[in-house]
Amino acid sequence: TQLLEQSPQFLSIQEGENLTVYCNSSSVFSSLQWYRQEPGEGPVLLVTVVTGGEVKKLKRLTFQFGDARKDSSLHITAAQPGDTGLYLCAPRENTGFQKLVFGTGTRLLVSP
Amino acid sequence: DTEVTQTPKHLVMGMTNKKSLKCEQHMGHRAMYWYKQKAKKPPELMFVYSYEKLSINESVPSRFSPECPNSSLLNLHLHALQPEDSALYLCASSHGSGSFNEQFFGPGTRLTVL
Numbered sequence: 001t002q003l004l005e006q007s008p009q010f011l012s013i014q015e016g017e018n019l020t021v022y023c024n025s026s027s028v029f030s031s032l033q034w035y036r037q038e039p040g041e042g043p044v045l046l047v048t049v050v051t052g053g054e055v056k057k058l059k060r061l062t063f064q065f066g067d068a069r070k071d072s073s074l075h076i077t078a079a080q081p082g083d084t085g086l087y088l089c090a091p092r093e094n095t096g097f098q099k100l101v102f103g104t105g106t107r108l109l110v111s112p
Numbered sequence: 113d114t115e116v117t118q119t120p121k122h123l124v125m126g127m128t129n130k131k132s133l134k135c136e137q138h139m140g141h142r143a144m145y146w147y148k149q150k151a152k153k154p155p156e157l158m159f160v161y162s163y164e165k166l167s168i169n170e171s172v173p174s175r176f177s178p179e180c181p182n183s184s185l186l187n188l189h190l191h192a193l194q195p196e197d198s199a200l201y202l203c204a205s206s207h208g209s210g211s212f213n214e215q216f217f218g219p220g221t222r223l224t225v226l
Contacts, residue, residue: 042116042202042217043155088154099168100145100204100215102154 004089004103012109013079021074021106023089028069030093035102037086043102048092079110116218118203124224127193133221135186135203144186145215146178147202155202161186162208193225 004025013019023032031050035043047056049065049072056063060083062075076083089103116137125131135144143162147155160168161180175197177189186203200220206213 041219042204043215044217045214048214086154099157099160101157105152105154107152 003101004091006087006089006103006106008106009104010107010109012111015080015110015112016078017110019076019079019108021076021087021108023072023074023103025070025091027091029091030069031091032065032069032072033090033092033100034063034072034074035088035090037088039085043086043088076108079108081110081112084108084110116203116205116216118201118218118221120221121219122222122224124226125190125193126226127195129193130189130191132190133188133201133203133223135188135218136184137205137216138184139205139216140183140207141205141216142183142208143206143213144180145204145206146186146188147204147217149200149202149220151199159188190223193223195225198223198225 004023007022011019031048033048034046036046037043047058047063049056049063052065052069053067054065060077064073072089087106087108090100119134123131145160146158148158149155157170158172159178164180164183175192179187200222202217202220204215204217206215
């Protein structure tokens with residue numbers, strides 16, 4: 001499974017700002033998951049997107065799966081300090097189902 | 113109970129020591145995983161157990177030895193580690209196979225090899 005590139009690698013913003021994190025690959029995936037890892041904790045699943053062009057919302061977080069199922073984005077509206085963490089995308093395949101290969105990660109710091 | 117517990121939380125060991133990391137879940141999950149995470153990097157898969165049998169070994173050096181005594185427990189035995197093995201070791205579990213199965217992670221054991 002190809003490693004997904006995430007951008008930016010690091011983002012430091014003030015509370016209330018908006019931001020977008022990108023997850024890109026040249027491969028097509030059957031689905032894609034986004035996880036958030038807070039300091040001192042393990043990753044926690046935020047969402048799974050399955051259909052090309054799909055948009056899912058989780059409170060202030062909006063996830064989109066690219067039409068061609070090669071990329072995804074995560075948009076956070078009015079970021080809060082509690083959003084601080086490492087955001088990881090992970091493609092899921094129909095085969096090799098047990099393997100979870102994370103993208104390169106985006107480290108987000110939201111300051112009060 | 114949707115928790116994966118890991119012990120110890122921190123571990124410091126010498127290169128000649130033998131130690132074990134432990135992971136436990138009581139969600140009835142039949143798949144369990146070990147990941148290694150270096151600082152500022154994403155977690156990397158090491159091992160997968162499915163129904164208490166090792167199903168994936170990502171070419172991990174033999175100084176790391178996994179064990180699954182029963183469906184709730186997963187151990188990682190460590191022997192003759194190197195300083196570069198210092199990392200956060202994460203355990204995870206999932207209901208089973210299937211590409212959408214959510215993996216639940218423990219908080220990790222932070223390992224330092226001197």
